[in-house]
Structure formats: structure tokens, C-alpha cells
Amino acid sequence: MTRLPPLELDQVDAETRHMIENAENLMGFVPNDALVMARHPALLKAMWGLVAAIYGPGEVDNGLKRLIGEAASKAAGCFYCSAHAAHGARVHGVAQEKIEAVWSYQDSPLFSEAERAAIGVAMKAGVIPNEVEDGDMETLRQHFSDTAVTEIVAVIAMFGFLNRWNTTLGTALEPTPLATVNQFDL
CATH class of the missing domain: 1.20.5 (Single alpha-helices involved in coiled-coils or other helix-helix interfaces)
Structure with missing residues (x-):
């Protein structure tokens, strides 16, 4: 409500x-x-x-940025933001099966090692208290430049604000992202 x-x-x-x-x-x-x-x-x-x-323009693909947002939002329990990020991922060409596999990113063959590193940090950063450890950042930096890491953490931090905003206010999900949400997420 x-x-x-x-x-x-x-x-x-x-x-x-x-x-x-x-x-x-x-x-x-x-x-x-x-x-x-x-x-x-x-x-x-x-x-x-x-x-x-x-x-805006950057080193990290906007489809991956949306997957990072979805992962951080799923970990934080924000259905509104998770649905928005999943919708955005679709718009940026991410396959539906890949979006649906975000929870199983560690074992899914749909994700590259770089994507696993980014989604792993997003999942751990999305929970409170933040579970990101030095090793997670070292793994991320094996795949991404410091500029790209900055972009990835910026996505996570933005969704941290939005997750708190939307879950606190009980923001109603709009018909467009609601229509494309995996029934598993409901």
C-alpha cells in the first residue's frame, strides 16, 4: 500500500x-x-x-548496470526497484533468462566471471550490514578498471537510496514494469 x-x-x-x-x-x-x-x-x-x-556514458554496459541494480535491490528486498531494474535490463538488451537467473548468478552459465564479480558485490552490498569484503573488491578489480568499479559502486549506492525510499513509502509499481516481472518474483 x-x-x-x-x-x-x-x-x-x-x-x-x-x-x-x-x-x-x-x-x-x-x-x-x-x-x-x-x-x-x-x-x-x-x-x-x-x-x-x-x-550516462561510461565503461560499464548499461545492461549490466541494470542487472547490478536488480541484484542490489533483490538483496535489499525492494520489489519496486528490482522490477524497475529488470525492466531497464530488458530495454538494454539483456535476455529474460539472464534476468531471471540473477539469484543463481554464481552457478549460471549465462554470466561471465566479470558479471559474477559485479553481481556478487551488488548482492553483498545490498544487505545491511554490508557484507562486501576486501576479497570481493579484489575479484571485482581483476575484471574492471578503477573507473568501472566506481561506476558499479555508484549504481549500488543509488539503488541503496531508492530501495530505502520505495520500501519505506510503499511506492506502487507501475503497469509497465509490473507486466514484465517474472511471476517468481511476486
């Missing part, structure tokens, strides 16, 4: 509407969490800047 209802687009100012339209263009739907954040336009603006920086 939604604990704080999202605003309607006609309730926000022009700058806030523009940010929400950018989010819609990125995601393919208007995200309810942005409509809740719109109650504090400076917060939404800061979040949009973070999202744009994280999903």
Missing part, C-alpha cells in the same frame, strides 16, 4: 515536469517514485542528476 501518494503531472511546476518527462523517456513510463519526490523538487533534481550521471 502506498504510504505517500504520487502527485499528478498537473500538480508540478514546469522544471519538475521536465525532469519527470526525462525519466519517462529513459524508462518508458512515468515512475511513481519521481512523482512522490516531486513534492521536494530539489531532491528530485538531485536524484535526476545522479541517475543521469550513473546511466
